[in-house]
Amino acid sequence: AVTYLVVGKASANRGDLDRAIGSYTAVVGLRPRVGAREWLAIAYGYRGTAYVDRGEPASAVEDFQQALALSPQRLIYKERLVLGYVARGGARLERDDLDGAIADLEAALGLASGHPTAPRTLALAYARRGLQRAEAGLMAPALEDLARALALQPQSADHLVARGRILAQAGQHEAALGDYARALELGPAWAAYYGRGRSLFALGRYPEAAADYREARIALARLPEGEERARGTELVTKAQGELRPFLPRRPAP
Structure with missing residues (x-):
């Protein structure tokens, strides 16, 4: 078991992760013949x-859970499990598995409330789920999700x-x-x-809406060419077209 662990660690240090995982898996496979639970915990921790x-x-995450179960007194396995939850939560977020991402990130915060990135990632997951719920017409749950996002990141303009x-x-x-x-x-x-501007338009405050649309165009012009700038320009142009009939006509020259 020790030899496999040494080979695995050396392989990982060289960046040969496939060989490292193979060596750690060999230790796990020796379970019936390994007397010390700590060897297994180390193998699971390294493989994780x-x-x-x-x-x-x-x-x-599965490996870190095994390591922590085998050696609960080792804080490093708890710390690694937190990292695993954050990594898996981030991956789920990228796939739009928002419920799964939130479950993982809440688990990470439950184990380590001071984790540096988990609150930010969890807030993003809540915000995205809130927008999805709003699109489905579930306004109360949507607003609850955004309240959670802002509780985690109160200074987020995006949220x-x-x-x-x-x-x-x-x-x-x-x-x-x-x-x-x-x-x-x-x-x-x-x-x-x-x-x-959209809300001001809905409230009948047309000159103020027009001013905000102009500011939106100025802000968009500062962005690099790309999808966001093109999409934003299209939205603002459409909104300005809807607003135009409600503004005073300029006198002909």
Whole structure:
């Protein structure tokens, strides 16, 4: 068992993760002949780390859970399990498995409330799920998710804009204006100007809406060419077209 662990560690240090995982798996396979639970815990812990490095967080979480069960007094396995949960939660978030991501990230925070990245990633998962729920017409659960996101990241302009969108979608335009205003205090984001303009338009405050759409265009012009700039420009152009009939006509020259 010791030889396999040494070979596995050396392989991992060289970046040969396949061989490292094979060596650690050999130790796990020796389970009936390994007397010390600690050897197994070490093998699971090392293999879990290799799985994280190889981009397989689901396998890593399983190994870290095994290591912690075998050696609960070793804090390092708890720390690695937290890393595994965060990695798997992030992977699930990328696949839009929002419920799974939230479950993993909440588990990570339950084990280590001071983790540096788990709160930010969990907040993003809540915000995305909130927007999905709003699209499905589930406004109350959507707003609950955005409240959780903002509790984790109260200074996030993106989450404030997301909640503003949901409030506006629910017809709560005055409340939406408050979130957009807070977002704009954090930076001149085009999405906040655009969202606030939409709510001002819905409230019949047409000149103010026009001013916000102009600011949205200015903010968009600062972005590099790409999908976000093109999409934002299309939205603002459409909104300005809807607003035009409600503005005073300019006198002919």
